[in-house]
Amino acid sequence: MTVGTYVRTITDGGPSGTTIGQSATDLVGFFGVTPVVQQAALTAIGTSTPVSGAFGFTSTQATAIITAINAIITELKALGLTA
DSSP: OOOOOOOOOOOOTTTTTSSSSSSTOBOOOOOTOOOOOOOOOOOOOOOOOOOOSSSSHHHHHHHHHHHHHHHHHHHHHHHSSSO
């Protein structure tokens, strides 16, 4: 006897696509993690300040970039989309 793998497709076949969750307060999780609400939007990193330094960023901009990346990683972990 062969044991098959059964994949479920989440779709209604409609032309508008499929969403998961109706609002930002709906709980969603992936890969067995505890579902969470939609994460808050990140603050955009300002680009009006002239850039400088070895990599073209001010110290403040570099710190903001690192903070944003860390927030993204935290949010992906909360959803179960990365370990």
